[in-house]
Amino acid sequence: MNCLHCGAPVLINDVCSVCGLKQEYLIKAWNTSLYYYNQGLEHAKIRNLTGAEEALKTALRYNKANIDARNLLGLVYYETGQVVEALAEWVISSNYQPEENPALRYLKVVQGNQNKLSAFDQAAKKYNLTLHYVRQKDHDLALIQLKRVLNANPHFVKAYLILALIYIQDGNVDKAKKALQRVLKIDKFNPMAQHYLAELGKNERQYSTSMSADTVYEEDELPEMEGISQLQEETEEELDGEETARRKIREIIERGAAAEDINSEQNLEVGSYKEIKYGRHNVLYLVSGLAIGIAAMFFLIMPARMKRIKNENLELKSSYSAELAGKNSTIDILQGDNEKLQADLDALNAQLENITTANSAGSMNDTVMTGIQAYMSGDKQGAITSLGTVDLTDGALSEASRTCIQTIVNDCSEELAACRSAGMTAFGAENYTEAITQLQVFCNLKPDDAEARYNLAKAYENVGNIEAATALYQDINTRFPDSEYVTTMYQ
């Protein structure tokens, strides 16, 4: 046999070999602990949580390693909203028995939902703040805080009690009774709730008359406790034996904690407060306003605007059409004037040409006369020079003039030969200007000398008078097709 306290072997005199405790005393203590545990369990079954708490605490005084008693005490604390106390009991329990201990599961369930755990913590802080407000007689602020506390922790018995007390103080007897009834739903024989209710029953008129008119709250300000009625029903059922009762209480805890979602939005109790998200509403209003504005613009403003623009376009189109017709008429008139002026111009040009031709013939006759006069005075060189400016192939030259010139040319063959020779020499010396002067005279009066004409054309080409050179090359090609001076380039 091993010692119940330390686990060391027990001596024959029933005393532990290590701690020295007599096992008889320990067994008695353990039995007493179990007795109180059973008592606490019976109280818990009928939801006498205060009684259960007292009995279980006593059980632990006899044997602090009574795991069942400690676990059940934790459950009782949790049910009355004292989460920290419950966690403390379960932590100690799991320390005494680290394996196969239901406390491990309770801890896992409760600590697994950090949102809820945080809400419980906030509820405890707000409750403490509430106590401060109550002591300062600031009941309005206390009630606001309590409302939040009970939203976060709807089983918080102490919060209901202080709420009832505030209502009683403020004269709200009905609301106080309601809060106390809710306490009794959780803890059926809560002595404080019973005491307050009894007092209210005895002196209801007195409490009502002291009611202050300025403290008015909504009827549904307390959160609904959805699980309470179910718990009540369950505890009223017949429970078969100790194990069934324990299982039931564990299920209560699991439903209370494990059924909560991680999502804080969905984590609210039925009937609990939910802050109105004005930010989200504002966005909604803004979007709606924009949609209505756009719709109004499309259905009211845009059609009128489109119609006005269409009318403006039509007016503009008609004005342009009228303007275009006017312009077309003007163009027709101007075109007629243009044709008439062109005809006049052509007539005037013809007149001018006739006059120029007449002037040219006159000028040529003067030159011929000058040449003849020089010849008659014996100046053959002067005659050749004057007549050399006249081209014998020119059609404007009269037949009489041509015959007269030809006669003089025949008589002045020496002077012409000298002129040709001078031209050829100048060409050979690359004095193209002089060559042109001499050869031009010679070629005008002796148009059948292909060589002279060729050299003249070359001289013109060299001084850059391509037009005159081309005319001469073509003349050679036409009139002397068999000569050696034919230039294929100008054929």
Add this chain to the structure above:
Amino acid sequence: MINFDEEVKKFQPAAEMSQLEDNIYKNDFNDVADVLIEVMKQAQQPPQNME
């Protein structure tokens, strides 16, 4: 009649999560076995004031 102020005095602050550790240490009370061991220790000690 309920005396509001007296009743309020009965309400103690609730434990917060930050106090969990303290709560666990405070919970380490003596049970019957601890008391018996303490008594035995005192019984085994010689009396201090022997005159």
